[in-house]
Amino acid sequence: MTRAVRSWTAGSDRRNTVLTGVLLLLLLLAGGALRYTGLNWDDFTFLHPDERFLTDVVSSIGGGLRSTEATEELRSGHVARCMERYPERGGTGPYFDTECSTLNPHNVGKGLYVYGTLPLFLARAAGDQLTQITGDSSHSSFYGLHLVWRGLSALAETAIILVVFLIGVTLLDRRAALLAAGLYSVVVLSIQQAHFGTVDAITNLCCALGLLFAARVWKAGRLSDHALFGLVCGCALASRINVAPLAGLVLLAPLPTLVGHWRSGHPTGDLARKAGVGLVAAGLLTLLTFRVLNPYAFSGPGFFWPDAQSALAGGPR
Numbered sequence: 612m613t614r615a616v617r618s619w620t621a622g623s624d625r626r627n628t629v630l631t632g633v634l635l636l637l638l639l640l641a642g643g644a645l646r647y648t649g650l651n652w653d654d655f656t657f658l659h660p661d662e663r664f665l666t667d668v669v670s671s672i673g674g675g676l677r678s679t680e681a682t683e684e685l686r687s688g689h690v691a692r693c694m695e696r697y698p699e700r701g702g703t704g705p706y707f708d709t710e711c712s713t714l715n716p717h718n719v720g721k722g723l724y725v726y727g728t729l730p731l732f733l734a735r736a737a738g739d740q741l742t743q744i745t746g747d748s749s750h751s752s753f754y755g756l757h758l759v760w761r762g763l764s765a766l767a768e769t770a771i772i773l774v775v776f777l778i779g780v781t782l783l784d785r786r787a788a789l790l791a792a793g794l795y796s797v798v799v800l801s802i803q804q805a806h807f808g809t810v811d812a813i814t815n816l817c818c819a820l821g822l823l824f825a826a827r828v829w830k831a832g833r834l835s836d837h838a839l840f841g842l843v844c845g846c847a848l849a850s851r852i853n854v855a856p857l858a859g860l861v862l863l864a865p866l867p868t869l870v871g872h873w874r875s876g877h878p879t880g881d882l883a884r885k886a887g888v889g890l891v892a893a894g895l896l897t898l899l900t901f902r903v904l905n906p907y908a909f910s911g912p913g914f915f916w917p918d919a920q921s922a923l924a925g926g927p928r
Contacts, residue, residue: 627785631785631789634789635773635776635789635792638772638776638789638792638793638796639769639772639773639796641796642768642769642772642795642796642797643765643769645796645797645802645805646765646768646769646801646802646805646806647762647765647769647805649806650758650761650762650765650806651758652806655754657757659807659808659809661807661809662757662760662807662808662809663757664723665726665731665760665808665809665810666753666756666757666760666808667721667753668716668719668721668724668731669731669734669735669738669756669760670751670752670753670756671716671719671720671721672713672714672715672716672719672731672735673713673714673719673735674713674719675701675703675713675719676690676693676701676702676703676711676713676718676719677718677719677720678690678718679717679718679720679721679722689710690702692710692711693710693711696708696711697711704912705912706906707906707911707912707913707914708911708912709906709907709909709910709911709912710910710911710912711912712906712907712911714728714732715728715906715907716728716731716907717907726810726850726851727810727814727848727849727850727851727852727904727905728849728904728905728906728907729813729846729849729850729904729905730760730763730809730810730813730814730850731810732904733763733813734756734759734760734763734808735751735756737759737760737762737763738750738751738755738756738759739751741759756808757808758808759808760808760809761805761806761807761808763808763812763813764804764805764806764807764808764809764811764812764813765805765806765812767805767812767813767815767816768801768802768804768805768812768815768816769805770816771795771801771815771816771819772792772795772796773792774816774819774820774822774823775788775791775792775795775819776788776789776791776792777823778791778819778822778823778826779791779792781823781826781827781830782826782830801815810850810851811851813850814847814850814851814854817843817844817846817847817850817854818847818854818857820839820843821840821843821844821847821857821860822860824836824837824839824840824843824861825840825860825861825863825864826864828840828861828864828865828889829864829865829867829868832864832865832868832882832885832886832889833889834885834888834889834892836889837861837888837889837890837892837893838889838892838893838896840860840861840893841861841892841893841894841895841896841897841900842896842897842900844857844858844861844893844896844897844900845896845897845898845899845900845901845903845904846900846904848897848900848901848905849900849901849904849905852905852908858894858897861889861890861893862890865882865886865889865890868882869882869883869886902914
């Protein structure tokens with residue numbers, strides 16, 4: 612009898628898991644359809660001003676050096692220094708050289724660029740890859756990159772449906788997780804942002820992942836979850852620096868467990884040390900990820916011990 616009950620329970624759990632997977636897949640398909648339908652909504656007329664500017668920037672990086680210093684004398688000096696440093700490359704510096712890299716929007720005539728560089732690099736990499744696959748150079752040009760970027764935004768917002776489900780499973784149960792994912796799949800603002808080639812959807816995905824790993828830190832406090840939080844937090848900051856308060860979540864996550872043990876009279880030394888190691892790992896990975904993915908927030912030209920600029924290149928608008 613006990614064996615039969617266990618077998619029925621195991622079978623019921625499998626059926627529930629399969630049903631949950633099917634429902635989640637349907638939500639992802641429905642949410643993805645809403646986000647991918649009508650991506651060329653303006654029929655190449657570039658009606659979104661921020662998107663138009665960002666498309667101009669992303670199609671310009673990697674080109675020739677064009678200084679955006681305030682005066683002609685400063686511009687000439689800028690170009691001269693880079694030509695002296697990299698004569699064989701026409702003044703084009705490597706990735707981490709803020710002054711001479713042409714992946715820095717400020718070095719290709721786009722001095723007003725104030726966002727992080729991660730979404731910029733992702734859009735350009737996707738456009739270049741599509742150009743290689745299809746042979747259609749429009750994917751890497753001003754007249755096609757906005758559609759590539761909108762596709763990335765739609766992908767990011769669709770992925771958040773899955774992340775919302777995982778947050779729900781971590782904090783509550785599968786039914787609550789499916790309800791939350793279902794609600795997010797039809798959120799109008801998410802669908803709207805999926806149709807714009809801007810930094811917002813990619814930043815939103817990074818922040819959602821940050822919430823997920825912060826919740827997992829709260830539940831289990833594993834070092835791997837601290838590290839993953841640091842990784843996605845660095846990605847979020849490399850997209851928009853004004854999401855910096857996200858970092859505070861990993862500081863708050865261990866507190867309920869620590870306070871609970873303290874109030875119940877249990878020793879908290881091991882938990883505190885474990886949390887401390889996790890916080891150090893999260894902080895270091897956040898800084899490292901930000902350094903790699905938003906390199907022009909630092910003066911360079913080397914990777915180690917860069918001097919921070921007075922104004923972050925990827926700061927908020």
